[in-house]
Amino acid sequence: MLEPFVEAIAYMFGNPITFLLIIFAVIWGIAFGSVPGLTGIVGVALLIPFTFVFDPTEGLLLLGGVYVGSTFGGSISAILFNTPGSPEAACTALDGYPMAKRGQAGKALGIALSASAIGGIFGTVVLTLLAPPMARLALSFGPPEYFALAVLGITAISGIGGGSLLKGLTAGLLGLGVATVGLDPITGMERYTFGNLGLLTGVSFVPAIIGMFALAEVLQRVSESHRTPEATAKVSTQLPTLRELLATRITLLRSSTVGAIIGALPGVGATTAAFISYSEAVRWSKHPEAFGTGVAEGIAAPEAANNSAVGGSMIPLLALGIPGSATTAVMLGGLTIHGIIPGPLLMQQNTQLVYSVFLGMMLANVLMLLFGLPAARYFALILRAPYALVGPAIVVLCMTGVYALNSNPFDVAVMLIMGATGFLLRRLQYPVASFIIGLVLGPIAELSLRQGLMIVDYSYWAFASRPITAVLLLAALASLVYGFYGQYRRHRARRTAVGVMSIPPAPTNGATSGGVREGAQPP
Amino acid sequence: MGKAIVNLAVAGFFFLGSIWLWYIADGFPTSPRYSQIDTDYWPKLVFALMALTTGGQVVSSALSLRAELKAWNAGLAPDTGMPSAQSMFIFLRVIAMAVLIMAYYFGFQYLGFSIATVLFLWLATFTVSFRNAAVKILFAPLFTMALALIFTQVLALPLPRGVGVFYDISLLLY
Numbered sequence: 161m162l163e164p165f166v167e168a169i170a171y172m173f174g175n176p177i178t179f180l181l182i183i184f185a186v187i188w189g190i191a192f193g194s195v196p197g198l199t200g201i202v203g204v205a206l207l208i209p210f211t212f213v214f215d216p217t218e219g220l221l222l223l224g225g226v227y228v229g230s231t232f233g234g235s236i237s238a239i240l241f242n243t244p245g246s247p248e249a250a251c252t253a254l255d256g257y258p259m260a261k262r263g264q265a266g267k268a269l270g271i272a273l274s275a276s277a278i279g280g281i282f283g284t285v286v287l288t289l290l291a292p293p294m295a296r297l298a299l300s301f302g303p304p305e306y307f308a309l310a311v312l313g314i315t316a317i318s319g320i321g322g323g324s325l326l327k328g329l330t331a332g333l334l335g336l337g338v339a340t341v342g343l344d345p346i347t348g349m350e351r352y353t354f355g356n357l358g359l360l361t362g363v364s365f366v367p368a369i370i371g372m373f374a375l376a377e378v379l380q381r382v383s384e385s386h387r388t389p390e391a392t393a394k395v396s397t398q399l400p401t402l403r404e405l406l407a408t409r410i411t412l413l414r415s416s417t418v419g420a421i422i423g424a425l426p427g428v429g430a431t432t433a434a435f436i437s438y439s440e441a442v443r444w445s446k447h448p449e450a451f452g453t454g455v456a457e458g459i460a461a462p463e464a465a466n467n468s469a470v471g472g473s474m475i476p477l478l479a480l481g482i483p484g485s486a487t488t489a490v491m492l493g494g495l496t497i498h499g500i501i502p503g504p505l506l507m508q509q510n511t512q513l514v515y516s517v518f519l520g521m522m523l524a525n526v527l528m529l530l531f532g533l534p535a536a537r538y539f540a541l542i543l544r545a546p547y548a549l550v551g552p553a554i555v556v557l558c559m560t561g562v563y564a565l566n567s568n569p570f571d572v573a574v575m576l577i578m579g580a581t582g583f584l585l586r587r588l589q590y591p592v593a594s595f596i597i598g599l600v601l602g603p604i605a606e607l608s609l610r611q612g613l614m615i616v617d618y619s620y621w622a623f624a625s626r627p628i629t630a631v632l633l634l635a636a637l638a639s640l641v642y643g644f645y646g647q648y649r650r651h652r653a654r655r656t657a658v659g660v661m662s663i664p665p666a667p668t669n670g671a672t673s674g675g676v677r678e679g680a681q682p683p
Numbered sequence: 684m685g686k687a688i689v690n691l692a693v694a695g696f697f698f699l700g701s702i703w704l705w706y707i708a709d710g711f712p713t714s715p716r717y718s719q720i721d722t723d724y725w726p727k728l729v730f731a732l733m734a735l736t737t738g739g740q741v742v743s744s745a746l747s748l749r750a751e752l753k754a755w756n757a758g759l760a761p762d763t764g765m766p767s768a769q770s771m772f773i774f775l776r777v778i779a780m781a782v783l784i785m786a787y788y789f790g791f792q793y794l795g796f797s798i799a800t801v802l803f804l805w806l807a808t809f810t811v812s813f814r815n816a817a818v819k820i821l822f823a824p825l826f827t828m829a830l831a832l833i834f835t836q837v838l839a840l841p842l843p844r845g846v847g848v849f850y851d852i853s854l855l856l857y
Contacts, residue, residue, distance in 0.1 A: 213840065560830060569792050
């Protein structure tokens with residue numbers, strides 16, 4: 161157990177650049193996380209081409225540091241402007257903003273920062289403890305189990321999200337479909353290349369994710385009409401006292417545990433963890449009525465959970481090679497350009513890389529505490545940067561980053577097409593995360609299914625009835641049922657609300673009422 | 684109602700597209716050795732499932748549209764009116780940005796990184812409203828220089844140099 165850690169420590173001290181990279185990554189992550197619309201995924205995606213010049217461990221440390229920093233960064237704008245920088249910080253605004261409005265913005269930021277660091281360290285410890293045994297278990301997995309895991313990944317992210325299940329599944333299947341372009345992995349025949357030589361190797365993953373997330377985000381922002389919020393520059397972050405911290409210890413422990421567990425589940429990410437932790441904090445509180453007015457626990461609970469979920473979400477990526485969230489799917493892209501295939505064999509054969517990541521993420525959380533404390537006021541100023549400069553600069557970074565991968569304009573064209581597709585999918589409310597998970601898991605799912613069927617002599621029953629496969633496929637089915645049920649409940653709630661709204665109240669002063677919302681059913 | 688029509692059109696497009704791609708897969712070359720899991724096996728499976736989900740969406744969008752039409756006929760639907768001048772402005776802004784990005788893509792290859800980037804940044808800052816003219820003018824060359832420096836000197840990554848005279852100019856710059 162300790163030997164790989166010693167190896168990783170020796171590596172990191174032998175390469176002091178790793179510390180600089182982690183510091184840079186945390187700052188970059190906080191900056192991207194704090195600006196609404198940029199988000200951590202964009203921060204990770206834009207850095208992938210730059211990891212090309214580093215060795216794989218340094219590259220992964222860079223991406224991991226951004227992931228850690230960005231998860232906290234979202235809380236800065238949530239607290240100061242009531243505008244979450246990233247979806248996982250939405251819950252933080254519920255109590256953070258009222259506290260800031262009371263003139264305690266510094267205190268709110270301090271609570272968010274310390275809770276983020278505690279949650280992040282907890283999540284990394286869970287990752288360190290659980291990933292190795294899970295990888296050992298995964299060594300016994302065959303192609304049918306991997307196919308079932310991939311199916312679970314796609315159905316879970318489509319089913320558990322809040323939107324339309326059919327749209328989520330369609331986006332996931334579209335990702336799987338795009339992944340079929342290129343040469344067949346078994347027969348070597350061409351598929352959907354339409355005579356284009358550039359498509360023989362398939363749709364390159366890194367240009368696709370940069371287009372889908374970064375470029376599409378710029379177009380999305382251009383299509384919105386909102387102003388840059390007025391920034392409160394006079395903020396001095398104050399860490400909570402030990403007494404205040406101890407008062408929230410149960411909330412921190414519960415939220416960190418919830419975050420790590422939920423983060424490890426495929427498809428359920430930091431946002432869900434934050435909301436569940438917040439509602440649990442309300443449920444267990446002696447003063448639930450105070451939540452929403454600016455209480456410390458209301459900030460600590462979601463922040464500890466969403467940062468703990470970062471470590472949790474790395475478990476399936478490193479141990480099984482299956483990304484459970486959009487950000488880890490993007491990180492998988494960063495690994496593949498170095499020729500690294502995450503999974504149980506990576507844990508066995510490249511312990512130095514894996515344990516360096518564990519240590520690096522731990523360090524990133526500590527550094528976040530150190531840098532976040534004096535720098536929060538400056539990160540608040542980033543929000544004042546006009547999008548007229550930031551947006552075009554991101555387009556330039558997308559273009560140059562993708563071009564630098566292979567000096568190939570075709571990759572840039574792929575990125576542009578994917579950017580336009582991502583923008584349209586967002587406008588039409590198709591979840592882009594499902595598409596990316598489909599794109600990443602497509603080759604794994606296909607190869608596993610076809611190899612698995614060969615192993616069991618083409619018997620579908622023998623394929624699906626292996627114990628672990630059956631459990632995973634049933635879980636996939638359950639996530640679909642859950643998704644349909646959730647959609648049905650939302651539909652019913654909407655109809656009830658419309659029914660209530662369409663009952664005209666007694667007219668007063670001759671005024672009429674009867675606002676019928678779009679989609680209302682006639683009586 | 685416009686949203687329901689768009690939803691129906693998009694779902695229909697995906698539905699027809701998945702059927703078309705299924706038929707293309709049906710024409711893939713076959714390999715007798717892998718006849719049960721041939722080249723077309725996985726694409727057909729994926730696009731058949733996609734036809735199923737998008738078919739479901741077509742039905743659900745058509746039902747929504749029918750309900751909205753009924754509400755509209757009964758005079759219960761809100762009057763959405765014509766698109767506002769602001770939404771037209773935003774639409775034009777997105778189109779302008781998309782055209783600029785495409786122009787940048789071609790300029791990137793023919794003019795080289797430096798010239799194409801400065802031009803793109805200057806034009807793009809005019810597309811998204813921002814009043815500070817001095818910052819607008821200074822930002823483009825400064826950002827381009829900084830990025831060129833990072834790519835070529837720090838990271839040793841290639842940047843496009845353009846063709847002809849632009850290639851020679853880029854040699855002077857980086």
